[in-house]
Amino acid sequence: MHHAFIDQFSHLKSPLHQLDPRAKIASFFFFVLLVVLTTTADYIAFGLFFALIFATLLASTVPLSYVLRHSLLVLPFALIAGISLLLMKGDAGLAMFFSVLIKSWLSVLAMLTLVSTTRFPALLKGLEWFRVPGLVLMIISFMYRYFFLINDEMMRMQAARDSRGAPSGLIENISNAGSMIGSLFVQSYERAESAFLAMCARGFDGEMKALCVFNPGVRDFIFIVLFCSCALIIRLFG
Amino acid sequence: MEKNKAIEIRNLGYNYPDGSAALKGIDMDVYEGECIALVGPNGAGKSTLILHLNGLLFPVSGFVKVFGHELNEQSKKEIRKQINIVFQDPESQLFSPSVFDDVAFGPINMGLAREEVFARVDEALSHVGMSGFEHRSPHHLSFGEKKKVSIATVLSMKPRIIVLDEPTLGLDPWARKDFIKLLEKLKKEHTLVLATHDLELLELCDRAYMLRDGRIDREIKGSVQL
Numbered sequence: 001m002h003h004a005f006i007d008q009f010s011h012l013k014s015p016l017h018q019l020d021p022r023a024k025i026a027s028f029f030f031f032v033l034l035v036v037l038t039t040t041a042d043y044i045a046f047g048l049f050f051a052l053i054f055a056t057l058l059a060s061t062v063p064l065s066y067v068l069r070h071s072l073l074v075l076p077f078a079l080i081a082g083i084s085l086l087l088m089k090g091d092a093g094l095a096m097f098f099s100v101l102i103k104s105w106l107s108v109l110a111m112l113t114l115v116s117t118t119r120f121p122a123l124l125k126g127l128e129w130f131r132v133p134g135l136v137l138m139i140i141s142f143m144y145r146y147f148f149l150i151n152d153e154m155m156r157m158q159a160a161r162d163s164r165g166a167p168s169g170l171i172e173n174i175s176n177a178g179s180m181i182g183s184l185f186v187q188s189y190e191r192a193e194s195a196f197l198a199m200c201a202r203g204f205d206g207e208m209k210a211l212c213v214f215n216p217g218v219r220d221f222i223f224i225v226l227f228c229s230c231a232l233i234i235r236l237f238g
Numbered sequence: 239m240e241k242n243k244a245i246e247i248r249n250l251g252y253n254y255p256d257g258s259a260a261l262k263g264i265d266m267d268v269y270e271g272e273c274i275a276l277v278g279p280n281g282a283g284k285s286t287l288i289l290h291l292n293g294l295l296f297p298v299s300g301f302v303k304v305f306g307h308e309l310n311e312q313s314k315k316e317i318r319k320q321i322n323i324v325f326q327d328p329e330s331q332l333f334s335p336s337v338f339d340d341v342a343f344g345p346i347n348m349g350l351a352r353e354e355v356f357a358r359v360d361e362a363l364s365h366v367g368m369s370g371f372e373h374r375s376p377h378h379l380s381f382g383e384k385k386k387v388s389i390a391t392v393l394s395m396k397p398r399i400i401v402l403d404e405p406t407l408g409l410d411p412w413a414r415k416d417f418i419k420l421l422e423k424l425k426k427e428h429t430l431v432l433a434t435h436d437l438e439l440l441e442l443c444d445r446a447y448m449l450r451d452g453r454i455d456r457e458i459k460g461s462v463q464l
Binding site for chain 2: 119120121124141142144145146148149191194195197198199200201202203204205209210211
């Protein structure tokens with residue numbers, strides 16, 4: 001049982017994929033910052049931000065349908081966050097509500113573009129260069145490594161449950177799910193213990209050390225200048 | 239002339255956290271260049287004994303010496319450069335997001351220079367026939383490939399002794415055959431300790447210790463057969 005990775009298109013060979021991860025991290029985070037700072041109901045600016053991110057996506061050769069499908073996952077969260085705005089009097093509430101939705105969507109599109117064009121280990125090393133705390137990176141790294149393994153274990157348990165004629169009622173399944181989650185927790189805990197032993201055996205002393213291999217070039221500089229200045233122009237004059 | 243003692247264990251005892259005895263009075267010698275098997279039924283204490291060999295567990299009685307140096311909190315860092323363990327489950331052995339990071343983990347922790355780390359990763363991966371897999375995620379490898387990369391993670395530290403816990407468990411017959419060839423190659427350059435039930439693998443070993451209920455039941459010399 002294998003699953004697609006969140007960075008499943010990061011192995012492509014487009015010019016965007018070959019950029020230094022730090023250039024992409026800096027540019028896309030700058031983009032998100034500008035999107036967040038855009039005034040409510042500035043729909044022209046939002047439209048231009050969409051055009052910029054879609055142009056970048058087209059250059060990356062990552063399938064648009066994949067990015068769009070995954071970006072929609074943010075909408076339920078944005079809806080919950082923005083729903084109270086609808087209670088405001090007049091049109092202001094509605095405009096703010098749409099702005100929250102659009103800003104969330106644009107931010108997720110930018111992050112998906114970043115993750116889809118950068119291999120995960122390179123992304124972690126880029127974040128390390130930006131002084132993201134080691135403990136946070138270690139947690140992200142283990143989550144990336146073991147999430148799918150735990151998911152596999154859950155799918156195996158579900159298959160075993162179904163093959164023994166699990167009841168179809170919602171209540172019975174909730175109680176089954178409870179015991180499966182408990183079992184998964186114990187398995188994950190044991191997995192963490194054995195991975196920790198393997199780390200100690202190879203000299204782990206509490207601090208995660210990694211080699212950062214960056215090959216910055218002129219193209220990275222050009223990308224940062226082009227992408228960030230486009231975003232800035234949209235923000236200032238959109 | 240007698241060979242160097244690579245591992246010397248005397249009267250080793252260990253209790254589980256609940257107080258029950260896991261290992262009782264283990265005496266064992268492994269000489270440099272030997273290939274030793276640890277055999278015994280499930281729960282006999284093989285894996286617990288293995289964890290004592292590079293200071294992941296410490297005995298409540300007796301001692302473990304590696305090349306004449308007693309293993310303790312102070313010496314474990316240096317001794318781990320001499321002896322290393324390949325764990326049974328490659329999913330635990332390979333915890334990094336890429337093969338390169340996993341194989342480089344040990345050398346980086348040893349404080350080696352950047353160029354030396356790259357050279358060691360190249361050498362270790364080529365030794366196990368996995369060159370070109372540096373940027374792959376361990377999750378996307380087959381089980382046999384994961385096992386080979388697990389060995390590379392230890393080879394990159396250039397230990398003199400390699401301990402392998404159930405190295406052929408879970409491999410299909412083709413991958414297993416391939417893997418035994420790799421172990422034959424390793425045997426020429428390292429002292430090996432294998433915890434195994436694999437009869438074909440036992441033929442590789444010079445001697446074996448049979449464990450039962452946390453004790454050495456007997457030592458089997460010559461060609462090992464269960």
